[in-house]
Amino acid sequence: AQKVTQAQTExxxxxxxxxxxxxxxxxxxxxxxxFWYKQPPSGELVFLIRRNSFDEQNEISGRYxxxxxxxxxxxxxxxxxxxxxxxxxxxxxxxxxxxNDMRFGAGTRxxxxx
Amino acid sequence: xxxVTQSSRYLVKRTGEKVFLECVQDMDHENMFWYRQDPGLGxxxxxxxxxxxxxEKGDIPEGYSVSREKKERxxxxxxxxxxxxxxxxxxxxxxxGITDTQYFGPGTRxxxx
Numbered sequence: 001a002q003k004v005t006q007a008q009t010e011x012x013x014x015x016x017x018x019x020x021x022x023x024x025x026x027x028x029x030x031x032x033x034x035f036w037y038k039q040p041p042s043g044e045l046v047f048l049i050r051r052n053s054f055d056e057q058n059e060i061s062g063r064y065x066x067x068x069x070x071x072x073x074x075x076x077x078x079x080x081x082x083x084x085x086x087x088x089x090x091x092x093x094x095x096x097x098x099x100n101d102m103r104f105g106a107g108t109r110x111x112x113x114x
Numbered sequence: 115x116x117x118v119t120q121s122s123r124y125l126v127k128r129t130g131e132k133v134f135l136e137c138v139q140d141m142d143h144e145n146m147f148w149y150r151q152d153p154g155l156g157x158x159x160x161x162x163x164x165x166x167x168x169x170e171k172g173d174i175p176e177g178y179s180v181s182r183e184k185k186e187r188x189x190x191x192x193x194x195x196x197x198x199x200x201x202x203x204x205x206x207x208x209x210x211g212i213t214d215t216q217y218f219g220p221g222t223r224x225x226x227x
Contacts, residue, residue, distance in 0.1 A: 009154070096212070100162065
């Protein structure tokens with residue numbers, strides 16, 4: 001079975017603070033893929049990043065960075081110098097090589113206050 | 115850009131009504147998905163389709179059926195709507211296998227009274 005846990009239900013920060021969204025996953029598969037999506041108030045999920053289980057290199061894209069650690073089964077997402085436009089619900093998701101679907105975490109609602 | 119559209123953003127129906135939620139994608143994707151999103155539960159897969167007329171049950175198919183007569187269109191059907199089906203419904207499409215990302219529509223917020 002596959003499972004994704006996002007323990008933080010809601011996070012509130014003030015603009016320019018750094019914030020980390022946690023994601024812990026469970027899988028027995030050796031080949032799997034991890035994703036992060038952003039859901040702004042408009043409702044449409046927007047793809048942010050995909051990582052496969054063989055690539056543990058951390059990735060940085062502008063103010064966004066991702067820390068993938070197989071040893072702790074975690075794929076955490078950090079926003080540096082947060083902005084009001086970062087306010088959204090963020091979902092972590094997992095796909096296994098022998099499953100056609102994707103498992104989502106419960107999501108973390110991030111509020112960035114001016 | 116991939117475009118996934120859903121027929122309605124907001125829908126209000128009565129208990130017992132038959133409800134159709136339509137989803138259309140314009141990028142010739144093989145796979146299409148229906149999820150429902152509820153607070154604290156994330157997205158849960160209802161059904162998915164990997165080809166025309168092909169479908170597979172997801173985690174919560176009870177009370178729902180689907181139809182995929184054309185590649186670009188994937189319909190979710192609530193045969194007899196109930197209040198516990200009040201939710202946000204999200205459609206997604208994916209070009210190929212699990213390494214590909216899913217592209218989501220804007221969602222339909224359904225209220226069943």
